[in-house]
Every structure is written in structure tokens, then in C-alpha cells.
Amino acid sequence: MTAQFDPSLIYFVGAGPGDPELITLKGHHLLGQADVVIYAGSLINPALLDYCKPEAACHDSAELSLGQIIDLMAGGVAAGKLVVRLQTGDLSLYGSIREQGEELAKLGIGFRSVPGVSSFLGAASELGIEYTVPEISQSLVITRVAGRTPVPERESLRAFAAHQTSMAIFLSVKEINEVTEQLIEGGYPASTPVAVVYKATWPDCQILRGTLADIAGEVRAAGIRKTALILVGAFLGDEYHYSKLYDAGFSHEYRRA
Numbered sequence: 084m085t086a087q088f089d090p091s092l093i094y095f096v097g098a099g100p101g102d103p104e105l106i107t108l109k110g111h112h113l114l115g116q117a118d119v120v121i122y123a124g125s126l127i128n129p130a131l132l133d134y135c136k137p138e139a140a141c142h143d144s145a146e147l148s149l150g151q152i153i154d155l156m157a158g159g160v161a162a163g164k165l166v167v168r169l170q171t172g173d174l175s176l177y178g179s180i181r182e183q184g185e186e187l188a189k190l191g192i193g194f195r196s197v198p199g200v201s202s203f204l205g206a207a208s209e210l211g212i213e214y215t216v217p218e219i220s221q222s223l224v225i226t227r228v229a230g231r232t233p234v235p236e237r238e239s240l241r242a243f244a245a246h247q248t249s250m251a252i253f254l255s256v257k258e259i260n261e262v263t264e265q266l267i268e269g270g271y272p273a274s275t276p277v278a279v280v281y282k283a284t285w286p287d288c289q290i291l292r293g294t295l296a297d298i299a300g301e302v303r304a305a306g307i308r309k310t311a312l313i314l315v316g317a318f319l320g321d322e323y324h325y326s327k328l329y330d331a332g333f334s335h336e337y338r339r340a
């Protein structure tokens with residue numbers, strides 16, 4: 084069964100972290116039916132464009148301003164074409180869909196979003212780890228360092244570090260020195276494990292492991308400057324407790340000890 088899509092709307096589609104098989108079925112259907120595709124060329128896997136019709140017009144948004152992106156979208160809708168905006172990972176993290184949505188609203192054009200597998204999930208699968216480890220960490224902070232996009236001071240890495248919880252840090256590998264300094268100043272022991280995952284789920288994925296004390300040197304030596312996540316926390320370490328849920332001695336709603 085193939086869904087019907089409404090060409091009076093713009094469809095924002097999460098492309099997933101890289102592996103072209105990690106897009107959702109709905110995203111795949113949309114690409115297969117799209118007449119116009121505007122994709123974030125700096126991050127998405129171009130193999131995803133193979134799902135498009137040969138006659139689809141595909142535009143790399145890396146070369147376009149917000150105004151030009153909106154013009155392409157509005158032109159497509161006016162011509163009755165199905166328009167897809169393809170962005171990396173999931174749209175809800177550093178996706179800047181809000182500004183696109185607001186510009187579209189000014190033109191009376193609505194949008195729908197189709198979620199994607201975020202890169203922090205792709206990175207966890209590369210490592211075969213769980214961010215939430217019983218009795219070690221039950222929370223995950225998703226954040227970035229301040230760059231050209233400022234971060235409110237109350238959300239500084241230093242402030243979050245006080246919790247010593249699991250962290251997935253986006254858009255910050257170029258600033259790995261600042262990241263590790265701030266996390267140590269904020270309260271993580273220098274021996275806290277760190278993994279840097281470059282291009283999770285791509286064929287050329289690279290994984291670096293170390294601690295807050297030495298990972299910056301490894302990142303520099305590997306020459307990694309973009310498309311990487313910095314994962315920090317004791318969840319990457321050796322301490323582990325089995326989950327109570329599957330413990331034979333633990334009763335719950337569906338099973339008695």
C-alpha cells in the first residue's frame with residue numbers, strides 16, 4: 084500500500100544518520116513520489132536520492148539561503164508538485180524547521196514532519212551501548228557548545244556536567260578542547276570515558292575511545308572536524324548493574340518472582 088500525500092503541504096523528512104536503509108518507510112514513500120526534493124547535501128547520504136523518480140528535481144540546500152529554499156518550496160506547491168525537504172537524522176534536533184515553517188506560514192503553506200533516526204541513536208547502535216544504565220545513569224543530556232549559535236548560560240556544558248549523567252554532544256567536535264575542559268571544570272572526573280563517533284552508520288564510520296583527559300589528542304590526531312558526536316559518561320565504562328525488570332527475583336505487573 085502506498086500512501087497518498089497532499090501536494091499543498093511541504094513534507095519535512097528525517098533522513099536518518101547516514102545508512103540509506105535507516106529512513107522510515109513513510110520517508111521512503113515520500114521520496115519515491117516527490118517532484119521536488121530539497122536536501123541538506125553537507126550531511127545526508129546522496130544514496131537516498133536513488134529512491135527518487137528520475138525526473139524529480141533535487142536541490143542541495145547547502146548552496147541556498149532560507150529565502151531561496153522557501154521560494155523553491157512555494158513554487159513547487161503553486162505548480163501542484165509534491166515537495167520534500169530532506170534533513171539529516173531527526174528534524175527535532177538542530178533541524179531549523181521552525182524558521183522554515185514560519186516563513187511558509189506567511190505564505191499560507193502548511194507542513195508535515197516525518198521523523199527520522201537521529202545520529203545519537205545511530206552512534207549508540209554503532210557502539211552497541213545503552214545511554215541509560217541501571218544505577219549508573221538514567222538520563223541523557225543532548226546539547227552542543229556555544230559556537231556561532233549561542234547557548235543560554237544556564238545550559239552551559241559546565242552546568243550540565245554537575246549531574247555527571249550521560250551526554251551526547253552535537254556540533255562540537257571542532258571545539259573538543261573546550262568541551263573536555265568545561266566538562267572537567269563542571270564536575271566530571273578526568274577519567275570519565277568518552278567516545279567520539281564520526282559518521283555513525285556510514286561505511287566510513289570511525290570510533291575513537293578515551294577519557295576526558297586524552298580524547299582531544301585522539302580527535303586531533305585522527306583529523307576529525309565535523310559529522311561527529313561526542314558521547315560522555317560512565318555509561319561507556321565497565322560498571323554495570325542488571326536491570327530489575329528481567330531479574331528472576333523481581334515481581335512486576337506481568338511476572339511473579
Ligand code: SAH
Nearest residue numbers: 172173177201202253254282283310311312
Ligand atoms: N538533526 C540531526 C542533527 C543535525 S546537527 C540529527 O538528529 O542527528 C548536525 C550534527 O549532527 C553534526 O555536527 C554531528 O554532531 C551530528 N551528526 C549528524 N550525522 C551524524 C553521524 N552520522 N554521525 C555522527 N554525528 C552526526
